[in-house]
Amino acid sequence: MTTKVRSEKEAHVIEVRQLKMRYGTVDVLKDVNFSVRRGEVLALLGPNGAGKTTTIEILEGFRISSGGEAFVLGISPKEADESWRAQLGIVMQSWRDHPKWKVHELLDHLGRYYEPYSTATRFRPMDAGELIEKVGLQEQANQKISSLSGGQRRRLDVAIGLIGNPEVLFLDEPTTGFDPQARRDFHEVIRRLSKLEDTTILLTTHDLHEAEKLSDRILILADGRIVANGSAEQLAEQVAGTSEVRWMVNNERFQREVPDAPLFVQQLFEEHGAAVTDLEVRKASLEDVYIKMVQQIKNNGRLDNKLANFEGETE
Amino acid sequence: MNPVLHAAKLGVLRGWIEFKQMLKNPQEFGFNIIMTIVFLVVLYFQRNKTIEGNDMALAMFALPSLLGMLVVFGGFMGAATTLTFEREDGTLLRAKATPNGMVSYLISRIISVTTFSMVSVIMLLMPGLFLIKGLADTSWSGWLLLLLIFIIGILATLPWGAVVGSLVKSTASSFNLTMLPLGALTAISGIFYPITSLPDWLQVIGQIFPVYWLGLGMRAALLPETAVLAEIGESWRYFEMFGVLGIWTIAGFLIVPKILRRMARKESGSTMEKRKQEMMSRGY
Known part of the structure; x- marks a missing residue:
């Protein structure tokens, strides 16, 4: 098996070829091909049930594909180890964990798991206090997590996703259930973070505006395939x-x-x-x-x- | 820095942090407080009643037996409900998403289940010492035996709770699947009344499971030597006690890693989301 194609790591952080996923008799992913460059913010856009979460979970190593190949940082997620995991940040659709912990306390604690994986070029973990400021939770830093609003909780999840200073950040439907104000604040946070850090971001959304606002490039996933690939402007031209x-x-x-x-x-x-x-x-x-x-x-x-x-x- | 060892240390730290959180949230003991009060009331009314063929007060017999039962509740039910609950709220998935997070998670959960059980044992033992004359005279070797029985009780029951917690789908069913069998077992394990008053076949079933042996162990630790006359064979049967509890411990620790791994592998954001949807449509 071609599991460790290290040479591709520099060019493409994520590489997906002919990815297939079948649940019973239903083909959720029929043939998905795409790649993501280092530092790029890519939005995987598609209606509910298009297979966005399935795709992202295969890349996170939480789900095994039925066929095709996927490489994240040059390694196949299904065969990856904890040092590979330490390079990733993961923000999933619903976390309700650690309600009794305080915001700073949890972020600081979770950061410590990344200490053994610190390198000369990528210091791990990031400073919990600074990160809390970046996501705009400084006033809630010493509050219990159970007392946060939905939007605040989501920003904490993003901070947790970033605490290990990841090479790749996965964001699955980051703003589902947000009111417009919370959504705008959240977009602001992501834009700020994507500019500051050399982090590749793959996010899924069913909201075109969100994809346009946040990403450098949009992939439209529909009916188990990528049906469009380009920046918002390029896509607009193609359909014009x-x-x-x-x-x-x-x-x-x-x-x-x-x-x-x-x-x-x-x-x-x-x-x-x-x-x-x-x-x-x-x-x-x-x-x-x-x-x-x-x-x-x-x-x-x-x-x-x-x-x-x-x-x-x-x- | 060995990452696994590092995560193991963080697991101990996490266990300590969560122990402090537990002490700060007395409402978490709500169920235990109510149970303790019920037990104390029952014990109070039994204080002058003696058990058959012995002049020992029934309350004196029942208190250590109840402590043994609490160990099983803490270890078995505690592990099962914690595991299902934290699968639902995403704590387990968070551990999976963190490098070596599962190592830390398991260590911290062993600590939290143990400390929670310890607190519930102490909660009953403290007032019990005042309520029941004679218990306070227990020698240091008795206290040591109590600690030993507590530890082996947790070891024998916690992995089985983790097995149930891994296999069931929701916290509610995890609670039912541990609470109901425990209730039934308690009834045939000589907790509230000596097991010798039960029909022989029920006595046999009772002695297969840890509840009886933990009750016996606690009685051996806390009761005066003459109390042994109320036991089967007029003996504390240490060999059988540690034998049965040891078998449960070894079997549990042999089976649990496999089941935990299988359960953790299946865990992902969408399985959690699906459970959440199911939970919301059920309304609890």
Whole structure:
């Protein structure tokens, strides 16, 4: 088995090839391929049940895939040891652990497990007090964890994920159940952290705006495959093919989706001239396409190839 | 720095931190406090009653027996409920996500189950010393034997609690699956009344399990020499006592690592999330 491909470590921190996952007769992951560069913030975007958590759990070493290969820091998670684990930070969907501990006390204690893994280039653990300030919990530092609000608790989870100064941080649905204010605060924290540390971040979300806000690159996972791969701008360009045109002629309302909006509008004026009023041209946004995609999966249980061709590489 | 050894030390530290947290939260003993009060009331009314064929007060017989029972409750039920509860709240997963966290987790849990049981034994023993005349005269060798019985009692029951805690799905079923059998066992283990008053076949069943032997051990430690006349064969049967408890200990420690490993391997964020959803839909 090609388990320790150390040479790839420098280029790609995470490497996933033809990853498959089958639960009983259901294929959750059919063929997932992607890689993540060092220092990159990557969002794995997809509707609920798309297999985001499964993917991230395979990479964390908590779940064994049914097929394909995955490497994190050049090592296959299913064969990894505790020194590999010490390079990772993990923030999962629901923690309710250690309610009786105080914020600083727990962070400091958990940090100590990383002491044996400190290196010259990466000092471990990080200072608990500093980290608490970075995630904005300084006022709660000596409070019991059970007294934290949902958003505060989540920020503590992120701090715990970072205490070992990880090479890779996994964030699974970090803002589920947040109110808008808590969500904005949390995004601020993640953006700040991703700039400060040389840490590769893989996060999952079903919220496109969150993916756009937080990540350098977005992967859309749908129907067990990666159907889109690029920065938010790139993806927007790729889907910009169609536009919606609305107009009125003699008080009658019209609406059409067209591939080439300027040409269509030109023809419209040639035909009707000044009779055209209330003209409105709207490019299809990434959000339109994403929502269409989610809708389609919901209705048909699978994705139509027409929508799944961002990269033009679906079979 | 050996990382495993380092984590083991952190496990001891964690055990100590959580012991202090436990002492600061008396509500955690709620169940124990109520049970202790019930026992004390029962003992109080039994203080003038004597057991058959012996002029020893029933209360004097029952108090050490109850201490033996508390050790089993602490070790067996404590380990089972802790393990299922902490699988549900993510403590176990946190340990799994931390380098060598499982080593520390297991050590700290052995410490917390032991200290919790010790506190519940002391809670009954202290007022018992005042309530029941004669107990306070126990010699130093008696106290030493009590400590020894306590330790082997924890060793014999804790791994089996961990087995149950690993196999069941929810804290509620973990509680039921330990509480009910323990209740039944207590009834046939000569805790509230000498086992010799039971039919022979029930006596045999009772003597298979640790509850009887821990009760016997505690009586041997705390009661005057003449009390031995109320026991089977008019003997404390130390050889059988340590034999049976030893077998439970060895078998438990042989089986538990395998089961714990299997359970921990299966644990992940989504299994925890699924349990949480189930719990929320059940409403408890």
